[in-house]
Amino acid sequence: MEKYRIVYEDDFLFVIWKPAGIPVQSARAAVPDVMCLLRNTLLERGIRAPWLGLVNRLDQPVEGIFLVAREERAAAELSRQAGGHRDMEKRYQALVRGKLPEKKGVLVDYLQKDSRTNTSRVVSSGSKGARRCELFYEVTEEREEESLLKIRLLTGRHHQIRVQLAHAGVPIVGDRKYGKADTDKRPLCLCACELAFIHPKTKEKMRFQVKPSFSG
Numbered sequence: 001m002e003k004y005r006i007v008y009e010d011d012f013l014f015v016i017w018k019p020a021g022i023p024v025q026s027a028r029a030a031v032p033d034v035m036c037l038l039r040n041t042l043l044e045r046g047i048r049a050p051w052l053g054l055v056n057r058l059d060q061p062v063e064g065i066f067l068v069a070r071e072e073r074a075a076a077e078l079s080r081q082a083g084g085h086r087d088m089e090k091r092y093q094a095l096v097r098g099k100l101p102e103k104k105g106v107l108v109d110y111l112q113k114d115s116r117t118n119t120s121r122v123v124s125s126g127s128k129g130a131r132r133c134e135l136f137y138e139v140t141e142e143r144e145e146e147s148l149l150k151i152r153l154l155t156g157r158h159h160q161i162r163v164q165l166a167h168a169g170v171p172i173v174g175d176r177k178y179g180k181a182d183t184d185k186r187p188l189c190l191c192a193c194e195l196a197f198i199h200p201k202t203k204e205k206m207r208f209q210v211k212p213s214f215s216g
Contacts, residue, residue: 004034006041007065007208012074012201013055014038015208020063020187024054038068056082056090059159061174064092064192065210069200077200089196092151092161093140093212095189096170097179099147104138106154107168113158119177120158122167133157135164146173148215161190173214189214 003022008015018024018034026033035052042050053075055067067082069075081088110130112123123130134154141148147170151161162178165171171179173189191212199206 003032003037006038007210008206012070012199013078014068014070015065015195016068017065017210018058018063019213020061023060024057024066035068055079056088058192061188062190062192063187063213065195065208066192067195067197074200078197081197087198089194090153090192091194092153093191093193093215094149094151094161094165095173095212095214096147096149096165097145097173098170099142100137100139100149100168100170104136106134106136107164108132108134109164109167111157111160111163120160120163122163131155131157133160133164135161162188186214191215 001019003018005017006014007017016034016038023031023033025035035054039050039052051071053069053072055069055075055078058064058066067078069078078088109122110125110127111120111133112127112129113120125132132155136152136154138150139147140150153160159178162172162175166175166178173179174186175188189212191210191214193212194207194209196205196207198204
């Protein structure tokens with residue numbers, strides 16, 4: 001299986017694609033992760049002591065594209081964009097179980113994170129540690145018992161897409177943490193499929209897209 005792929009690179013940044021199941025970073029030395037593999041690739045090219053800064057990470061079960069900076073000033077500017085949800089746009093596709101009542105809409109919830117279990121859950125707005133979260137969705141295809149969605153995050157919370165969709169009654173296919181176990185053992189059908197940002201040096205608007213493995 002392909003561990004990762006460089007979608008775009010220049011002297012300031014990489015756009016990287018990874019499949020579901022491969023960690024972007026890992027705390028365990030025995031587990032290969034994309035950042036270590038990328039560093040090894042640069043060393044093999046003869047680049048001594050390459051500088052790499054992760055701008056936006058993807059959870060291990062999620063496939064798709066993410067940004068890695070190649071120098072500190074680029075990392076600072078791209079991180080600023082990522083935190084503002086304005087200059088940087090991130091769009092996802094998800095295959096979910098069930099159907100939503102509306103073909104498009106905005107889901108608004110309050111999430112509470114449990115660091116001990118590395119999970120989040122929907123709570124009332126007045127709950128301790130509750131954080132408001134929003135996402136826009138659009139149904140692009142309906143199958144027998146499943147729906148394909150396009151998603152744009154309006155906030156960035158821990159496991160936000162997975163938790164909000166499960167709470168709305170349409171858990172993501174393959175989500176064994178927030179949904180139901182799949183008898184066909186499919187991986188999590190969530191893909192970071194589109195990324196747009198302003199280049200930290202040229203100030204050009206850049207946009208990249210990949211096709212999810214589950215979109216058919």
